[in-house]
Amino acid sequence: MTQAADRITVDLDRSVALVIFDFLARTSDEQAGEPFAEALDHPAELHALWALLAALDEVLTEPFQRDYQRHVDKARQWVITHMGSAAG
Numbered sequence: 510m511t512q513a514a515d516r517i518t519v520d521l522d523r524s525v526a527l528v529i530f531d532f533l534a535r536t537s538d539e540q541a542g543e544p545f546a547e548a549l550d551h552p553a554e555l556h557a558l559w560a561l562l563a564a565l566d567e568v569l570t571e572p573f574q575r576d577y578q579r580h581v582d583k584a585r586q587w588v589i590t591h592m593g594s595a596a597g
Contacts, residue, residue: 523569524584525592530565530572531581533558 521529536544537558549555566572571580 522587522591524587526565527569527571527581527584528588530562530569531584533562533565534572537562 537555541555545555545558571577571584574580
């Protein structure tokens, strides 16, 4: 059982959370995380990403909306506009 002291709260902009959710939903479950194979140092890292995905799934409503992709596109644009772009 997890104790309250073992839990943390992270405050993210909703757009950032949605972009992260979409990325993890597309990549971490695919072939048991195979797209991350080169980046992961330990199997626990994939499980931690799955936990993050599950936590975001609990608080975001956009993934269940008919126009989900429009929300993702809008969120991506917000992130680029407000946080900059390393990749262009």
